[in-house]
Amino acid sequence: MILDEEALSRSQNLEYSSGTITVLIPFVCFRCGKCCRKLSVGLAPFDIHRIAEFLRLNIKDFIIKYLGEITSEEDGEMRYKLTKPSKPCPFLSYSNMCTVYEVRPLACRSFPLETDFGDSGIGCQGYKQVKKVMNALGQGVPYFVGTSSKNKPIQSQWKRIYKKFLRAEPSDEMKQAFIRINNIPMELIV
Numbered sequence: 560m561i562l563d564e565e566a567l568s569r570s571q572n573l574e575y576s577s578g579t580i581t582v583l584i585p586f587v588c589f590r591c592g593k594c595c596r597k598l599s600v601g602l603a604p605f606d607i608h609r610i611a612e613f614l615r616l617n618i619k620d621f622i623i624k625y626l627g628e629i630t631s632e633e634d635g636e637m638r639y640k641l642t643k644p645s646k647p648c649p650f651l652s653y654s655n656m657c658t659v660y661e662v663r664p665l666a667c668r669s670f671p672l673e674t675d676f677g678d679s680g681i682g683c684q685g686y687k688q689v690k691k692v693m694n695a696l697g698q699g700v701p702y703f704v705g706t707s708s709k710n711k712p713i714q715s716q717w718k719r720i721y722k723k724f725l726r727a728e729p730s731d732e733m734k735q736a737f738i739r740i741n742n743i744p745m746e747l748i749v
């Protein structure tokens with residue numbers, strides 16, 4: 560099984576470099592389920608293996624149940640034709656929960672910060688919030704976590720940065736996540 564462990568373990572946060580410093584911007588999902596209802600998720604081979612295993616189905620049964628018709632099977636490799644509807648996602652529950660969350664596809668883990676099409680115009684609130692925070696922090700460049708070479712703020716800079724961050728009117732969950740992932744001492748921002 561081909562498994563992109565590095566991609567699977569990547570966090571859904573961004574590093575944002577503005578001027579000489581870098582801060583982390585968290586992605587907070589509003590759990591609205593829009594992406595799971597409106598977008599078709601492509602499954603890589605390792606996604607199929609992981610989800611089938613999670614659901615205790617063999618690959619053939621998984622493909623027939625969720626993807627379509629098997630068109631050929633040679634040397635253990637199955638080819639299939641997609642005939643099943645992919646929207647809304649069959650793994651989305653009535654209460655907007657992902658029923659395969661632990662093994663959700665790489666495309667779902669990457670959405671929307673690491674997809675080159677952004678949120679595909681579906682109006683993801685979490686994506687909007689990240690963009691608002693980037694604007695509030697000032698002109699800068701977003702990076703995947705761990706790839707920017709710029710410095711983290713020193714303690715005396717946090718008050719000013721946090722004030723700018725608040726201009727984006729972040730949700731309480733976003734505020735808590737921002738403080739937590741950047742390890743901002745509470746006494747510096749109250």
Ligand code: SF4
Nearest residue numbers: 588589591592594683
């Ligand atoms: S559209 Fe955005 S906020 Fe809504 S469930 Fe998807 S990722 Fe979360």
Ligand code: SF4
Nearest residue numbers: 595648650651657667
């Ligand atoms: S696998 Fe889960 S996260 Fe991905 S689209 Fe389906 S319900 Fe949403």
